[in-house]
Every structure is written in structure tokens, then in C-alpha cells.
Amino acid sequence: MSNSSVLITPDNQQTVLQLDKINKVFNEGTPLANHVLHDVSLQVSRGELVALVGTSGSGKSTLLNVMGLLDLYSSGELRIQGHLTQGLSEQQRTQLRSESIGFVFQFHHLINAFSTIDNVLMPLMLRYGKPNQEQTEYAQYLLNEVGLANYAHIATNRLSGGQQQRVAIARALVSRPALILADEPTGNLDTQTADEVFDLFERFNVEHQCAIVIVTHDPRLSARCPRTIRLTDGRIVYDGASANLPNAFTKTV
Numbered sequence: 287m288s289n290s291s292v293l294i295t296p297d298n299q300q301t302v303l304q305l306d307k308i309n310k311v312f313n314e315g316t317p318l319a320n321h322v323l324h325d326v327s328l329q330v331s332r333g334e335l336v337a338l339v340g341t342s343g344s345g346k347s348t349l350l351n352v353m354g355l356l357d358l359y360s361s362g363e364l365r366i367q368g369h370l371t372q373g374l375s376e377q378q379r380t381q382l383r384s385e386s387i388g389f390v391f392q393f394h395h396l397i398n399a400f401s402t403i404d405n406v407l408m409p410l411m412l413r414y415g416k417p418n419q420e421q422t423e424y425a426q427y428l429l430n431e432v433g434l435a436n437y438a439h440i441a442t443n444r445l446s447g448g449q450q451q452r453v454a455i456a457r458a459l460v461s462r463p464a465l466i467l468a469d470e471p472t473g474n475l476d477t478q479t480a481d482e483v484f485d486l487f488e489r490f491n492v493e494h495q496c497a498i499v500i501v502t503h504d505p506r507l508s509a510r511c512p513r514t515i516r517l518t519d520g521r522i523v524y525d526g527a528s529a530n531l532p533n534a535f536t537k538t539v
């Protein structure tokens with residue numbers, strides 16, 4: 287399925303994520319200092335589906351963690367839905383994160399002992415406490431959407447890997463975020479299941495108009511994203527249409 291139908295026009299285009307000259311130095315000021323991100327500038331608008339690619343160690347996860355306010359950056363400016371993130375307290379960062387961003391990781395971090403629907407509701411429970419009827423109905427709607435309508439009350443450790451990743455996607459969407467950040471979400475799935483999980487990202491991207499940035503080593507999946515950003519040694523070396531990615535940059539491992 288192509289994503290070319292995304293309804294972005296100049297009128298409703300809205301910047302969800304903006305990075306200006308972001309640098310990240312681990313262990314700054316120590317002999318172990320490691321300058322991993324170098325002047326990374328990019329913008330992601332509502333409804334975009336973006337692949338973040340690059341060889342192992344190029345800084346993809348570091349960049350995703352910075353974008354998601356899971357890690358601090360060393361210099362530059364980062365805005366999420368127009369909010370400047372510099373100088374926010376930990377509590378404010380957590381609030382902005384939980385209001386604006388949904389995460390999907392390779393290892394989905396579901397809580398095994400909990401039912402599927404409680405896992406989906408977890409971000410809302412952490413924020414608001416006991417879920418209300420509208421929230422529960424929305425979680426059930428998302429489970430229907432990811433093909434798990436009948437699994438709501440089954441413990442997640444009884445689901446297959448692909449099913450668990452579907453639960454993680456529903457969980458990422460439950461707070462209706464403007465941005466989904468996914469780090470190798472299909473990394474431990476077989477090809478067919480990876481394709482099916484990716485179909486869901488495409489569908490939610492179009493139907494909910496959430497922006498999605500997805501780290502992947504799989505060139506088949508990055509080719510399905512209209513836009514690719516490629517990192518080499520923590521620098522953006524390509525940012526444009528995936529279809530125009532130079533051959534020299536198609537290697538994603």
C-alpha cells in the first residue's frame with residue numbers, strides 16, 4: 287500500500303518535530319566523551335512517515351531517544367509541536383512526552399502479567415489513574431484495528447511476537463499522539479509478520495495523520511516510507527524522497 291495519499295497541504299501542514307543543530311555528546315567533559323550527533327537539523331510534519339536509516343553505530347537510536355525526550359541533548363534546539371524543550375523540568379518533559387509521543391521498540395516492553403487491554407491502557411493509567419469508559423472503549427477499538435479484537439482479556443505473554451508488537455502499537459496510539467517514534471519495531475519478526483506490522487504503521491499514519499519516524503535496518507520497509515533520513519557517523523547525509531536515495535546509501539546494516 288502506498289502512502290502517497292497523505293493529506294498534507296500547505297494549509298494544514300503542521301510541524302510536529304523540529305531539530306536545529308542538535309549535538310549529543312555522551313560523557314561530556316570527561317576523558318570518555320563521545321560526540322555522537324553532529325549538528326542534526328530536521329523537521330517532521332503532521333502525517334509524515336519517515337525512515338531513519340544508517341549503519342550500526344551511526345546514531346539512530348541516540349537520535350530517536352533525543353527526539354522522544356528520553357535522553358538529553360548537549361546543544362541545539364528541539365521543538366515538539368512548537369514547544370521548545372530546552373530548560374524543561376523532568377516533570378514537564380514527561381508531560382510533553384506523554385501528551386505528544388507514542389513509542390514502539392523492538393522489544394515491546396509489555397507487562398506480561400497484565401491483560402492485553404490493560405497493556406494498551408497503561409500510558410493513560412500512568413497519567414490519569416483508573417481508565418474511564420471512553421478510554422477503555424478507545425483501547426478496545428485500537429485492539430480491533432490491530433486485529434486483536436478477541437484478545438483483550440488475555441495475558442500478553444500468551445500472544446505471539448507479532449501479536450505482542452501489535453499490542454505495543456495500540457499502546458503507542460492510545461493517547462492519540464501527534465508523533466510515533468519506533469526503534470526497530472520489526473527487528474525480531476519474520477518477514478511476513480514484519481510486513482503486516484508495517485501495514486499497521488502505514489494505516490495509522492494515513493488514518494490518524496500521526497507523524498511516524500521509524501528506525502529500520504530493513505531496506506524493504508524503508509523503501510515503503512515516502513521519506514528517508516540517513517545518518518553516517520551522527521551526521522545527516524541524506525534527507526529526501528526514499529525513491530531518490532542514492533544507491534550508495536541503500537545499505538542499511
Ligand SMILES: Nc1ncnc2c1ncn2[C@@H]1O[C@H](COP(=O)(O)OP(=O)(O)OP(=O)(O)O)[C@@H](O)[C@H]1O
Nearest residue numbers: 312313320322340341342343344345346347348349
Ligand atoms: N550511553 C552511552 N554512553 C556512551 N556512548 C553511547 C551511549 N549510547 C550510545 N553510545 C554510542 O553512540 C554511538 C551511536 O549509538 P546508537 O545506538 O545510537 O547507534 P545506532 O545507529 O542506533 O546503532 P544500531 O543500528 O546498532 O542500533 C555508538 O558509538 C555508541 O557506542
